[in-house]
Amino acid sequence: MDCSTAQELNLNGLRGRLSAERAAELREHLSTCARCRDHAEAERVLSEVLEARLPQYAAPLALKRRLAASWPPSTRAAPAPRRIWRPAWAATRATAAAAAVALVVGGSTAVFVQQRSDLRQLESETVNDHLRMLGGAPLAQVAGGLHEVKPWFGGKLDFAPAVRFAGNDDFSLQGGAVEPFLDRRAAVFVYKRRLHTASLFVVRGDGLAFPTTLRTGIVRGFSVALWKAGDQGYALVSDLNLRELLELQAEIAPP
Amino acid sequence: MAGGAADEVVRQALTHADALYNFARWLARDPVEAEDLVQETYARALGAAQQFEPGSNLKAWLFRILRNAFIDRRRRSRREASPPYLEDLDADGEVAEPALGELQLDQIRALVAEDVAAAVHALPESFRTVILLDLEGMTEAEVANVLGCATGTVKSRLSRARALLRDRLAAYRP
Numbered sequence: 001m002d003c004s005t006a007q008e009l010n011l012n013g014l015r016g017r018l019s020a021e022r023a024a025e026l027r028e029h030l031s032t033c034a035r036c037r038d039h040a041e042a043e044r045v046l047s048e049v050l051e052a053r054l055p056q057y058a059a060p061l062a063l064k065r066r067l068a069a070s071w072p073p074s075t076r077a078a079p080a081p082r083r084i085w086r087p088a089w090a091a092t093r094a095t096a097a098a099a100a101v102a103l104v105v106g107g108s109t110a111v112f113v114q115q116r117s118d119l120r121q122l123e124s125e126t127v128n129d130h131l132r133m134l135g136g137a138p139l140a141q142v143a144g145g146l147h148e149v150k151p152w153f154g155g156k157l158d159f160a161p162a163v164r165f166a167g168n169d170d171f172s173l174q175g176g177a178v179e180p181f182l183d184r185r186a187a188v189f190v191y192k193r194r195l196h197t198a199s200l201f202v203v204r205g206d207g208l209a210f211p212t213t214l215r216t217g218i219v220r221g222f223s224v225a226l227w228k229a230g231d232q233g234y235a236l237v238s239d240l241n242l243r244e245l246l247e248l249q250a251e252i253a254p255p
Numbered sequence: 256m257a258g259g260a261a262d263e264v265v266r267q268a269l270t271h272a273d274a275l276y277n278f279a280r281w282l283a284r285d286p287v288e289a290e291d292l293v294q295e296t297y298a299r300a301l302g303a304a305q306q307f308e309p310g311s312n313l314k315a316w317l318f319r320i321l322r323n324a325f326i327d328r329r330r331r332s333r334r335e336a337s338p339p340y341l342e343d344l345d346a347d348g349e350v351a352e353p354a355l356g357e358l359q360l361d362q363i364r365a366l367v368a369e370d371v372a373a374a375v376h377a378l379p380e381s382f383r384t385v386i387l388l389d390l391e392g393m394t395e396a397e398v399a400n401v402l403g404c405a406t407g408t409v410k411s412r413l414s415r416a417r418a419l420l421r422d423r424l425a426a427y428r429p
Contacts, residue, residue: 008410011414042421045360046421053368054368054390055368056277057276057277057280057289059276060286063272064269067293067297071265071301124273124274125273
């Protein structure tokens with residue numbers, strides 16, 4: 001492989017988009033070419049900086065409501081979680097129906113693809129909702145810690161969020177809020193570590209694709225963890241690195 | 256078939272509102288115009304829903320509609336006023352590939368969001384677009400679908416856009 005080809009492939013190589021054979025050729029070239037290694041490192045640094053620092057803009061809720069108001073009703077069941085302004089029952093029913101259809105007509109592959117798509121939507125919405133939190137959603141007072149936050153949710157939610165982590169020296173609990181999450185309301189717990197903010201969204205898990213085992217990923221530079229416990233879904237998101245986010249996740253949901 | 260296409264658009268399109276708005280903000284640089292663009296995109300998508308191919312990439316299709324709406328607006332502005340509102344839509348000139356040392360990479364690592372945003376805003380529209388679509392996780396083929404050009408064009412434009420951005424970020428002085 002020559003340098004020109006190697007540098008052309010570096011970006012897709014970093015993203016794991018090359019075939020195994022092509023990736024091996026690239027690795028071999030990089031092991032002997034300092035210039036192309038430098039190029040790969042420069043690509044990696046740029047990707048990290050863009051993903052972590054480039055501001056992302058979430059659509060204003062007013063815009064979403066206007067769009068929904070002018071949008072025609074679907075004639076068939078929806079296979080994916082729908083928007084926050086739809087009644088909860090509608091999305092739940094639609095998702096269950098779509099899953100049933102997928103099982104019948106598409107077999108296991110279709111179901112897998114659908115589940116992956118649903119997970120990506122959950123991850124994406126988690127990041128968007130975190131951005132809205134960072135944008136200045138008011139938090140409940142927390143002078144009394146978790147004992148003060150949890151009762152505050154009473155009457156604002158139709159479930160009692162199962163969260164026992166009141167914060168510690170590493171992750172301080174900043175407060176709580178009730179915010180829209182997809183088609184339902186979420187209890188939001190906001191934690192801080194140094195200058196980093198982490199939002200934990202807890203929702204009723206019915207009809208949403210929360211995985212029963214922990215799933216983690218990086219979405220637009222944010223570390224995201226999703227899991228389900230009992231009948232509640234949990235979405236944890238922060239600009240902390242994934243290792244630190246998992247430390248917080250382990251405090252929230254001890255293994 | 257056509258009914259299925261329209262139904263897929265109706266069922267799924269609104270789930271991309273955040274991504275579309277983000278793209279519109281970076282294209283238009285103005286929150287009000289970004290909202291207008293997103294609304295126009297959805298109106299156009301509904302009107303053309305029968306043309307959507309079921310099972311193809313709805314997100315790329317919507318992004319393509321939004322970008323076309325943006326270009327149409329800029330062209331209209333250009334006709335209505337003399338200043339050149341439209342940036343070069345195809346900045347395909349050569350960009351020298353900078354050789355960055357560790358010090359320059361450290362400089363890039365130390366930049367804050369405002370610096371990175373300013374550098375991205377300063378890119379020509381065609382470069383900014385491929386950078387943003389790439390960040391959305393789209394493959395080169397999907398970006399080509401949005402832009403209506405060949406995959407090879409996207410590959411080379413993305414490479415030049417990233418090289419230019421690296422160069423500017425490395426040279427950035429607050």
